[in-house]
Amino acid sequence: MRGTVKHIATNIDSRGWGTYGLAPGCVLLNGAYELIDDTDPVELPGWLVQANVERASAAISGRPEKPVAAPDAYTARAVRAECDRVASEPPGRRNKVLSTAAYALGQLVGAEVLDREHARAELETAVAAWNTPASWAKDTGVIATSLAAGEDNPRRINRRGPGRAA
Structure with missing residues (x-):
């Protein structure tokens, strides 16, 4: 549930x-x-x-879990960019930035190019940079909810790569 x-x-x-x-x-x-x-x-x-x-x-009864290999370069850059944005966000818009980042990474989880636990752990590490323990439960709840929402709306990934024929 x-x-x-x-x-x-x-x-x-x-x-x-x-x-x-x-x-x-x-x-x-x-x-x-x-x-x-x-x-x-x-x-x-x-x-x-x-x-x-x-x-x-x-x-x-939803989509079965599939193990995901280590992220490719595109996915790793996306994770790093989203987490850097979260970690560096000053107070005021943090919840929105965190929700948006978790949703975007959830879309990669749904596309089966990123492991959910890896995404969650990276986002939690980014949130830890805020040094706001009083909001930890809320922030991790935002991560879980937004990852799940993004996963339910997977990103379409071109698995052929640039310049490759279909």
Whole structure:
């Protein structure tokens, strides 16, 4: 299951593979989440369970994972350019720049020329240059969501290379 933001209903987000959820017991740099009272949690409504089960089934039946070899020169340059842009972005537009970069790299993942985990790791390294630990969970969520969106809209790649016949 992928994480959702307002796809199921207004102000309802679900957290799944590649996203972060915070709950009692989670420890962050500035402290830990704790229960504020002894109230038992309520049961998850059936419609919400069903909405997530349907999404999970679609994701499981999607395109199978294929191992991707080391990126070719074009792909490696694209990764470096996007990550350099992210790392050097001053405060103000970082979320937009990160989302755009992750989407672009996700398109390369969808085209099967870039490994998803490699793209994620490179983007996380770029974000680490911002030195903003308080926004790490949000930033890694943006990476996961935008990579997935780009992967669902793969870039068309000319696999023949320049000057080669079809």
